[in-house]
Amino acid sequence: MYKKILVAVDGSPTSLRGLDEAVKVATGTGGRLLLVHVVNELLMTADAVPSVYYDSIIESLRESGVKVLEQAATIVRRAEVSSEPRLVETLGGRVADEIVKQAKEWSADLIVMGTHGRRGLKRLAMGSDAELVLRLSPVPVLLIRDRPEAT
Numbered sequence: 754m755y756k757k758i759l760v761a762v763d764g765s766p767t768s769l770r771g772l773d774e775a776v777k778v779a780t781g782t783g784g785r786l787l788l789v790h791v792v793n794e795l796l797m798t799a800d801a802v803p804s805v806y807y808d809s810i811i812e813s814l815r816e817s818g819v820k821v822l823e824q825a826a827t828i829v830r831r832a833e834v835s836s837e838p839r840l841v842e843t844l845g846g847r848v849a850d851e852i853v854k855q856a857k858e859w860s861a862d863l864i865v866m867g868t869h870g871r872r873g874l875k876r877l878a879m880g881s882d883a884e885l886v887l888r889l890s891p892v893p894v895l896l897i898r899d900r901p902e903a904t
Contacts (some may be wrong), residue, residue: 755893756784759861761852761886763790764821767867767899772825774897775865776832784862785835788825789855790818791848792840815840849885856892865895 760775762768772788779786792814822838829836841851856864868883887894 755782755863757861758784758863759787759856761789761866762821762825771865771867771897776834779834787859788822788836788838790821790840791851792818792842794844848882852886853889863893868896
């Protein structure tokens, strides 16, 4: 039975579809959700951003993450499901590693996340956090596709 469900949220439509599915699971099992948003500060390296702007850009990323978590919490609250928001900051770590780390620390029974379902060169170029979570996770992972990709 899935009582502790970690949901990775980033504010995208795909992420919100994953959240909707997590709410359905939690409603059916009486579970609660851990809403996780990861801010990767290394995306803004000093080479790419002048140091005078670095702090304000990082703060903007944090504020954006807080808004994503607030939006997710509002959706969950409307469904009358218990949840806890968690903003995770990393300096160059992979998002997938942070999601799995949070799942282990919280003793999650299930991880739910949206996936774009990229294939071929798109997946090679963009990577796949969802695929890495699936490979690294010690618990079941429910991946929700935004919409099927044309074949």
